[in-house]
Amino acid sequence: MASKVSNRAPSRRRPRNAVVPSPLDLMNPTLAALRELGGSASIAELGDKVIDLIKPSKDVLEAPHGSGRRTELEYRLAWARTYLKKYGLVTNSAHGVWALTPKASETESVDTAKVAKVIRSARGASKPRRRRRVPLPVPETLSDEPDVLPDWREALTAALLAMLPAAFERLCQRLLRESGFIEVEVTGRSGDGGIDGHGIIRVAGLISFPVMFQCKRYKGNAGSAAVRDFRGAMMGRADKGLIISTGGFTRDARAEATRDGAPPIDLIDGDLLADKLKELNLGVRTRQVEEVDVETAWFRSL
DSSP states (O other), X not given: OHHHHOSSOOOOOXXXXXXXXXXXXXXXXXXXXXHHTTSEEEHHHHHHHHHHHHOOOHHHHHOBOTTSSSBHHHXXXXXXXHHHHHTXXXXXXXXXXXXXXXXXXXXXXXXHHHHHHXXXXXXXXXXXXXXXXXXXXXXXXXXXXXSSOOHHHHHHHHHHHTSOHHHHHHHHHXXXXXXXXXXXXXXXXXXXXXXXXXXXXXXXXXXEEEEEEEEEOOSSEEOHHHHHHHHHHHTTTOSEXXXXXXXXEOHHHHHHHTOTTSOOEEEEOHHHHHHHXXXXXXXXXXXXXXXXXXXXXXHHTO
């Protein structure tokens, strides 16, 4: 079963020649990417467009950030977005969509040194005055985090990785059922090309498609080979394929999943899996805190 053999991430060492651009160097490419995408984009769309613009080497593209599944480039892109947000040029919604602000329409490009100075001043204002200079944070020495991966996501990932393979497959089965799939069955037979189960998705209550799925408890990023192998196993047996992973997928893997002329494979990475579990209240509970404001001016107006 795929979930049994993919619990441990491969060795992740940054190549010596992988000089990843700094967050400041990535700010103008991020602005340019947002403009080319029509002024708004998801994190994945934005990251792909920036990569298209700066054309990094494979070593830079795959250089890991620590022992997690994010790459160093993804991590620094997150800081670039955070800096641009603090500078007032971009904003983000609760759904993870980033967009240009009206201020950005008047700014073709930014002076990164000026941005650094503004952010440093803002950080310095919140620190004791006896500190004369507050350095701009860099990814290697951060005490806070950029815009991605809140604590609950990291805690959820740890819980998912600690599950037994069969339990994780049952969770994926429940997730698909709660999402509208019918006749969802976990097979998990060894030697089945990584296929862990199958189900049927019904569109508008009229049209049905058989779907085969794979469950990957994975800490790192799965590559294009994983997608090709899964597609080969499902050929002639289903119209659609679905890979559900606690980790991520490389850029090559996502390209392979939507390659022209090949059956499409939908990829559910760790972030999307977390969002779906939260949405369906499967092991993730959201606490609602009521905030009450008294509008004294309203009473005075009576």
